[in-house]
Amino acid sequence: TVISNHMPTAELQALDAAHHLHPFTNGGELNTKGARIITRAKGVTLTDSEGNEILDGMAGLWCVNVGYGRKEMAEVAARQMLELPYYNTFFQTSHVPAIALSERLAKLSPHDLNHVFYAGSGSEANDTNIRMVRTYWAEKGHPEKKTIIARKNGYHGSTVGSGSLGGMTGMHAQGGMPIPDIHHIDQPNWYAEGGDTDPNEFGLQRARALEEAILELGEDKVAAFIGEPIQGAGGVIIPPETYWPEIQRICEQYNILLIADEVITGFGRTGNWFGCETFDIKPHIMTIAKGLSSGYAPIGGSLVCDEVAEVMNSCEFNHGYTYSGHPVACAVALENLRLLDEEGIVEKVGKETAPYLKKKWESLNEHPLVGETQLCGLMGSMALTPHKDSRAAFAAEAGTAGLICREHCFANNLVMRHVGDRMVISPPLVITNAEIDTLVERAWKALDQAH
Numbered sequence: 001t002v003i004s005n006h007m008p009t010a011e012l013q014a015l016d017a018a019h020h021l022h023p024f025t026n027g028g029e030l031n032t033k034g035a036r037i038i039t040r041a042k043g044v045t046l047t048d049s050e051g052n053e054i055l056d057g058m059a060g061l062w063c064v065n066v067g068y069g070r071k072e073m074a075e076v077a078a079r080q081m082l083e084l085p086y087y088n089t090f091f092q093t094s095h096v097p098a099i100a101l102s103e104r105l106a107k108l109s110p111h112d113l114n115h116v117f118y119a120g121s122g123s124e125a126n127d128t129n130i131r132m133v134r135t136y137w138a139e140k141g142h143p144e145k146k147t148i149i150a151r152k153n154g155y156h157g158s159t160v161g162s163g164s165l166g167g168m169t170g171m172h173a174q175g176g177m178p179i180p181d182i183h184h185i186d187q188p189n190w191y192a193e194g195g196d197t198d199p200n201e202f203g204l205q206r207a208r209a210l211e212e213a214i215l216e217l218g219e220d221k222v223a224a225f226i227g228e229p230i231q232g233a234g235g236v237i238i239p240p241e242t243y244w245p246e247i248q249r250i251c252e253q254y255n256i257l258l259i260a261d262e263v264i265t266g267f268g269r270t271g272n273w274f275g276c277e278t279f280d281i282k283p284h285i286m287t288i289a290k291g292l293s294s295g296y297a298p299i300g301g302s303l304v305c306d307e308v309a310e311v312m313n314s315c316e317f318n319h320g321y322t323y324s325g326h327p328v329a330c331a332v333a334l335e336n337l338r339l340l341d342e343e344g345i346v347e348k349v350g351k352e353t354a355p356y357l358k359k360k361w362e363s364l365n366e367h368p369l370v371g372e373t374q375l376c377g378l379m380g381s382m383a384l385t386p387h388k389d390s391r392a393a394f395a396a397e398a399g400t401a402g403l404i405c406r407e408h409c410f411a412n413n414l415v416m417r418h419v420g421d422r423m424v425i426s427p428p429l430v431i432t433n434a435e436i437d438t439l440v441e442r443a444w445k446a447l448d449q450a451h
């Protein structure tokens, strides 16, 4: 039999259960109830095998920035596959898609991030970063400067290296993470951990945890600090205004490289091209993936400043992936950047879509289950609570309320994710005001049903 979209859902689910191991999923549970099978998508709307139309409030996994069903992207991919489907960028060769994308990224990115090291994903790019910052310091005569400071509840990927940078305890419990010489400090999550402290004072305190860690570990032992401008997978946690300027000061004062992981916040998500512009961060290295190709092709990379690139170019970096600078992925990414730019999508997010969504999103604060809402550009979150004023967490098993709410969203044809008892959204950047209205209406309905 030919397996296709025309098969009955139950048969597809049975085949999926028999042969497909799903990431970040309890397989036993999923296989009992059967996966929802997505068959096609257009704009911000997914269609499933039962013909339901679902509003994708997550842009896939925070990545389909230009929306689904873009013919231009498919045409570019087909053209590139016919012309040069693959060639590597190892061992003294290069090709036009990698050259053109690198030049474009150098122009687009802030400051002097003028160089790109390609990877196939955000996880791989962060693995590159671990080795690159340590190699940088070793080449400069400081091989002992190798500890990387990251944050609890940060997410940087799921390979052994990038998962070690991340501060997800559930991940660390499985499979031998974290690797040595990674140190985690507390996150700037005022809502959950700030108590009565003023948010800006709390932002300073949490930034100074970096300084304390550097002093404890020794400045000559610390290679870099890595953080997401806004923690995404940790629950869309927007740090207090005071946080990033203080982190910047500390990195400069102690001669620590600053890595901004912009895998989610890059390419328009926060209303600027990069989260570093929104928060005025000047990193030495920036991790990119997801919105770089809007998820149409797997590609990630490390954008590297002049100073670090000069040192890396002075040695042979024994590192790379077969798909580093894959020509089809590069061509697709370049076309994606053209669409984001020429259609004015990023500008529109900042000037029109985000302000509209903010008004609507904040209206959810009036719901009795919602303790707070946060939004920056088109990434947002809301905290579910039994007591609005005290910001209390649910006493029952953490995450249950979020899970229930997510299930109601899904039943109401809205994809919204939950991180514990925080609900998060990150819709395609091309979402219209009418679609935002639908998103918020469905979210409200799901909250009512979960209440």
Ligand code: PLP
Binding pocket: 061, 121, 122, 123, 124, 126, 155, 156, 157, 158, 228, 232, 233, 261, 262, 263, 264, 287, 289, 290, 300
């Ligand atoms: N970094 C951040 C901030 C992410 O959110 C993610 C994925 O969600 C990654 C890295 C890992 O990227 P990938 O899943 O492409 O390996």
